[in-house]
Amino acid sequence: MRSLPSLLDSINDYFVAHPFPATPSELYEPCAYMMTLGGKRLRPAILLMGYEIFRDDTDRALPAAWAVELFHNFTLMHDDIMDAAPLRRGNPTVHTRWNTTTAILSGDVMLIQAYRHLARTGDATTVLALLQTFNRVATEVCEGQQMDINFETRSDVSIPEYMRMIEMKTAVLLGGALEMGAICAGATATDAEHLYQFGRLAGIAFQIQDDLLDTYGDPAKFGKQVGGDILQNKKTLLVLKTLESAPDNDIKELMQWMQTGAENPEQKVEAVRAIFDRNGIPQQIAAEKLKYQEAAFHHLASVEAPPGRKEVLEKMIGDLLERES
Amino acid sequence: MRSLPSLLDSINDYFVAHPFPATPSELYEPCAYMMTLGGKRLRPAILLMGYEIFRDDTDRALPAAWAVELFHNFTLMHDDIMDAAPLRRGNPTVHTRWNTTTAILSGDVMLIQAYRHLARTGDATTVLALLQTFNRVATEVCEGQQMDINFETRSDVSIPEYMRMIEMKTAVLLGGALEMGAICAGATATDAEHLYQFGRLAGIAFQIQDDLLDTYGDPAKFGKQVGGDILQNKKTLLVLKTLESAPDNDIKELMQWMQTGAENPEQKVEAVRAIFDRNGIPQQIAAEKLKYQEAAFHHLASVEAPPGRKEVLEKMIGDLLERES
Numbered sequence: 001m002r003s004l005p006s007l008l009d010s011i012n013d014y015f016v017a018h019p020f021p022a023t024p025s026e027l028y029e030p031c032a033y034m035m036t037l038g039g040k041r042l043r044p045a046i047l048l049m050g051y052e053i054f055r056d057d058t059d060r061a062l063p064a065a066w067a068v069e070l071f072h073n074f075t076l077m078h079d080d081i082m083d084a085a086p087l088r089r090g091n092p093t094v095h096t097r098w099n100t101t102t103a104i105l106s107g108d109v110m111l112i113q114a115y116r117h118l119a120r121t122g123d124a125t126t127v128l129a130l131l132q133t134f135n136r137v138a139t140e141v142c143e144g145q146q147m148d149i150n151f152e153t154r155s156d157v158s159i160p161e162y163m164r165m166i167e168m169k170t171a172v173l174l175g176g177a178l179e180m181g182a183i184c185a186g187a188t189a190t191d192a193e194h195l196y197q198f199g200r201l202a203g204i205a206f207q208i209q210d211d212l213l214d215t216y217g218d219p220a221k222f223g224k225q226v227g228g229d230i231l232q233n234k235k236t237l238l239v240l241k242t243l244e245s246a247p248d249n250d251i252k253e254l255m256q257w258m259q260t261g262a263e264n265p266e267q268k269v270e271a272v273r274a275i276f277d278r279n280g281i282p283q284q285i286a287a288e289k290l291k292y293q294e295a296a297f298h299h300l301a302s303v304e305a306p307p308g309r310k311e312v313l314e315k316m317i318g319d320l321l322e323r324e325s
Numbered sequence: 326m327r328s329l330p331s332l333l334d335s336i337n338d339y340f341v342a343h344p345f346p347a348t349p350s351e352l353y354e355p356c357a358y359m360m361t362l363g364g365k366r367l368r369p370a371i372l373l374m375g376y377e378i379f380r381d382d383t384d385r386a387l388p389a390a391w392a393v394e395l396f397h398n399f400t401l402m403h404d405d406i407m408d409a410a411p412l413r414r415g416n417p418t419v420h421t422r423w424n425t426t427t428a429i430l431s432g433d434v435m436l437i438q439a440y441r442h443l444a445r446t447g448d449a450t451t452v453l454a455l456l457q458t459f460n461r462v463a464t465e466v467c468e469g470q471q472m473d474i475n476f477e478t479r480s481d482v483s484i485p486e487y488m489r490m491i492e493m494k495t496a497v498l499l500g501g502a503l504e505m506g507a508i509c510a511g512a513t514a515t516d517a518e519h520l521y522q523f524g525r526l527a528g529i530a531f532q533i534q535d536d537l538l539d540t541y542g543d544p545a546k547f548g549k550q551v552g553g554d555i556l557q558n559k560k561t562l563l564v565l566k567t568l569e570s571a572p573d574n575d576i577k578e579l580m581q582w583m584q585t586g587a588e589n590p591e592q593k594v595e596a597v598r599a600i601f602d603r604n605g606i607p608q609q610i611a612a613e614k615l616k617y618q619e620a621a622f623h624h625l626a627s628v629e630a631p632p633g634r635k636e637v638l639e640k641m642i643g644d645l646l647e648r649e650s
Contacts, residue, residue, distance in 0.1 A: 124449040135440050
C-alpha cells in the first residue's frame, strides 16, 4: 500500500512522460496550463487507491487515472466559460488568459485525450469495461451541470432535486474513479459496485460539507471567503432546508436578504447565518452529511479484501470529511 | 450491396431507435435539433459502404456509423460558436437559437454520446480498434480546426500548410469512417489502411473542389452564393496558388482587393476571378484535385474484394467528385 504522496509522484511522473503534443501550440498550451494550475489530483489518486485494494502493480492503472484527471479539467475549462469565471485556483481561467474559442477547442481536445489514455489501459476487455463506466459517468456530469444551470433561474428547487444535482455534477465522478480502479485491478463486479457507491456517497457528503463550510468554516482554514455563498445568493442546501422547515417570518426575511445586494457584506452574512442558527439548520445539515458518510463507509467495509489494504483510502476520505466539521 | 437510400434509411431507423435521453431536456433538445437539421449523412453512409465491401450484415456497423455522425455534428455545433455563425443549413445555429452555454454543453454531451455508441459496436477487440482510430482522427480534426483559426490571422500560409489543414480538419474523418467500416467487418489491416487512404485522399479532393466551385460553380447547382469566398477575403487554394505563381502586379492587385470591403460585390468577384483566369489558376487547381482523386481510387482498387462489392462506394464518391467540374 503506497502513501498519498507516493501515488501523487507517480501521477505527475506519468504526466511528464505523456505530455500533450507540441503542435499546434495554440491548442495544447492552454491544456498544459490547465493541468499545472495545482489541482489536488484527488480523483486519479483515489482511482489508484481503489486499485491498490486488490493489486500492488499500481502503474498499470496510471493511464486510466490520468484519463479521469483530464476529464475533470476538461469540465472545469468549459464550466469556467459558462460561469464567466475570471479565476481558477488564483490564476486567470483559460477563456480569460486566451479567449472563448481557445477554451472551447482546448477543452474538446482534452476530453478526446482522456479517451486516448483510457484506450491504453490494459487489454481490450478491460478497456471496454472502463469505457462503459467512463461514458456513463461523463454523461451524468454533463447532465448535473445542466441541472445546476437550470436551478439558477428556478425558485422552486426541491431538496431531492438539489441532492440529485450535486450527485451527478460531482459525486458520480469520485464513484466512477474508484470503480475504474477496481476494473483495472480485475476486481469482482460486486466489489467494483461497492467502491462506486463508496465514492458516490462520500462525494455527496463532501458537497454537503462544502455548503456547510462556506458559511460556518474557520476563516483561517477555509480556502475561500467564508460567507461567499450567502453574498452570491446561492441556493445552497442551507437555504433549501430553511425554506422547507423554518417559520414563515424567517423564510420571508431570508428571501428579502437573497433579493438584495450586499452593501454591508458582514451584516448580510451575520443576519442570514442568524436565521440558519435559530432554526437549527447547521445541525440538520451536519446530520445529513453524517448519514451519507456512514453509508459510504459501510460500502467500503463490504469490499472483500484484507482490512489493511483499504487503510490509505479510508484515511484520506475520512480526513477530508472531518475537516473542521 | 445496398443502395445509398437503403443505407440512409437504416441510419435514420437507428437514430429513431436510439434517441437522446429525455431529460434534462435543456441539454438534449439542442442535440436532437442539430441532428435533424438535414445533413447528408455522408460519413455514416460511407462507413457502412466500407463495411459492405466485406460483409452483408450491415446493421452490425450502425452504432459506429452513428458515432461518426454524432462526432461530426459535435464539431459543427462548437465550430459555429467559434465562427459566430448565425445559420447552419438555413436554420439558426444552436448558440443563436439557445445560447453559447447550451451550445458548449450540448456539444460536449454529443461527443460523449458518440463514444457510447462506439462502445456498443461488436466485441471488446473491435471496440478497442475502433476507439483507437476514432481517437486519432478526432484529435486531428481538433488540430485542423486550430490550424484553420491560426491561418485567419496569418499572411504567410504556405500551400503545404493549407493542404495539411484541410486534410486534418475534414479529410481524415472520411478516411477514418471508412477505416472504421473495415474494422467492424474484420477486414485485414492492409485493406483497412487502403480504405483510410481512399477516404483521406478523396476528402482532400473534395475540399479542393469546394474551393473551385465557390468561385467557378454553376449558380443554379451550387448551394451557396458563388463568389462567397472572394467576398469574405478567404485565403483559399486559388488565392494561395496565385500568390505563389502569378506576376507581381497581379499579386498586388489581388492583395488590394482582399484588403477592401465589397461595395460592389459583383465587380469584386469579377475582378478577382479575372486575376485567377489570366494566370491559369483554375486549371492548376483542377489538375491538383485530379491528382488526389486518382491517388484515392488507386487505393480503393487495391482493396482485396470482388469488384462488384466496391461499386456503391465507388459510384457515390465518383459522382460527388464529378459535380460540375
